[in-house]
Amino acid sequence: MAMNADPVYIVNLLLSIAVLALGVLAYHKQRLTCFLYIGIGFGLFGISHAMFILGLESSFVEPLVFIRIMGYALVAYALYTHVR
Numbered sequence: 001m002a003m004n005a006d007p008v009y010i011v012n013l014l015l016s017i018a019v020l021a022l023g024v025l026a027y028h029k030q031r032l033t034c035f036l037y038i039g040i041g042f043g044l045f046g047i048s049h050a051m052f053i054l055g056l057e058s059s060f061v062e063p064l065v066f067i068r069i070m071g072y073a074l075v076a077y078a079l080y081t082h083v084r
Helices: 008-032 035-054 061-083
Strands: none
Touching: 008 035, 035 061
């Protein structure tokens, strides 16, 4: 297992963690579930980036696709429910 220190994935991982933290904090203050869903969605993106950095993406192709789809679905659902 070779680590991949690609700066783009490292920055994306850090941003995903930041959005996750902000989503949880915003939910705690506002009690709007859309913030929580967006935070969790970006948390899933962070898992995907971390697995790439750790060199695990080739071993878990199908789960990574599912994780990304669920992340997009959570963000889309959050935006849809908030705009309605």
